[in-house]
Amino acid sequence: MLAANSRQSEHPPVDASDETRARLVEAAGEVFARRGYRSATIRDICIRAQANVAAIHYHFGDKEALYNHVLRDSLKTALKQYPPSAGLSDGANARERLRAFIRSLLFRTLDDGPAACHGQLMLREMAEPSPALDELVRQGIRPLYELLGSIVRDLYIEYSDGRPPAPRAVRRCAQSVIGQCIYHRLARPVLERLLPDLKYNKNEVAELAEHIAEFSIAGIAHCARIARRTRR
């Protein structure tokens, strides 16, 4: 398993211009997303990538290393395509920043285009964490979580007359926001069975984002006002 392999000094040849390698990562992303880590077979991946089964060992070492590459790669791609503060002017207020955060999170997790397996991969990581989740949280999720926390805190302060909010209250409101967004990726199979004419095109997702933003702002404002009353 962990025995140093004898052929190369390092698993990934740092050489650039590696066509097969890129094809493998892309194909693996689709297969891992569709079937899950365990059910995905390297044979299936290699057929899609038009490569030999041995190519995975040659380029990545083993299946798990390939999976880690795919996970990192898909997160980077998704964050580049849907940055968390997309289309936001510099002096945007908390409400606008929350809207932008929600919109980008929704688009990022619901995107189903080819090679956009990020949402499904993340979902699987949460349903069944792999050793790669630790790094994923540290480098990908924690920054987003803290960004949302600061947005919610600003909103919260706004509605509680400048009083510093309890971290626990802010955290719960932030979780309410994320929950509403991620739900649509998670429950998609159920919602499709419940509402057969369900669609997630660009317009629908944008409207959904608007709803979640309105719903959440009202919720945060309400929680802040309660806090103002009870703390006085």
Next chain:
Amino acid sequence: MLAANSRQSEHPPVDASDETRARLVEAAGEVFARRGYRSATIRDICIRAQANVAAIHYHFGDKEALYNHVLRDSLKTALKQYPPSAGLSDGANARERLRAFIRSLLFRTLDDGPAACHGQLMLREMAEPSPALDELVRQGIRPLYELLGSIVRDLYIEYSDGRPPAPRAVRRCAQSVIGQCIYHRLARPVLERLLPDLKYNKNEVAELAEHIAEFSIAGIAHCARIARRTRR
């Protein structure tokens, strides 16, 4: 696969008082929840149930049939333990009914006690639907979804001056509620890494339910008031 097996007239001997069968279902629930359908091995299940590997073929037919039994069984158990209208008096108003719904949903999905694998199994079904999901939605999820829909509709009407609400608006609010609840089961691995001192004991879950209810009532009220303004 589907060939009629030649030994018995029917796979499940309808005989009651079958001890091994019950042990198998219980052990299988734990293993399927922990490892997932694919990664769970019938050998592991049978060791935990102190049974022979052939027992699964004898009692259920095959692995998939066992899984379907486990799924149905865990849903039934969870709904019995946490009924969606627990502790609700007959003339309860919409706010109280929403609170009860949220509380029971949270407890049902977050319960981790032995043989309470319902939450994790459902999560896995949503991350990777199996053929059993269709029936699960029809018999388990749809009734809950419709119950929540009627509660939200009542609340909505209350805040929009008796005007009949748009089904789409009600649906979105209901999804916002469910999303906030299910999130905590889904994101548990992430939240544990983000907030190392996270606990989900009875008190915490009850407080969480209270937060989600307050947050949601404010959100629904806000959406209803917007509708009242724009429809006039």
Next chain:
DNA sequence: AACCGTTTCAAACAAGCGTTTTATCTCCGA
């Protein structure tokens, strides 16, 4: 005690899997 349907058991089977091996191909510099 003999019988018979039900249940359990140890062992084997066949398929699929990740991985490894060994050989071949492809360039490019000497």
Next chain:
DNA sequence: TCGGAGATAAAACGCTTGTTTGAAACGGTT
């Protein structure tokens, strides 16, 4: 032209898996 490193290919290996087999154990009835 040769040599050799990088990359690909086909085949096989060893292991785990779900399933099946055929016999043994059990328990009640005649």
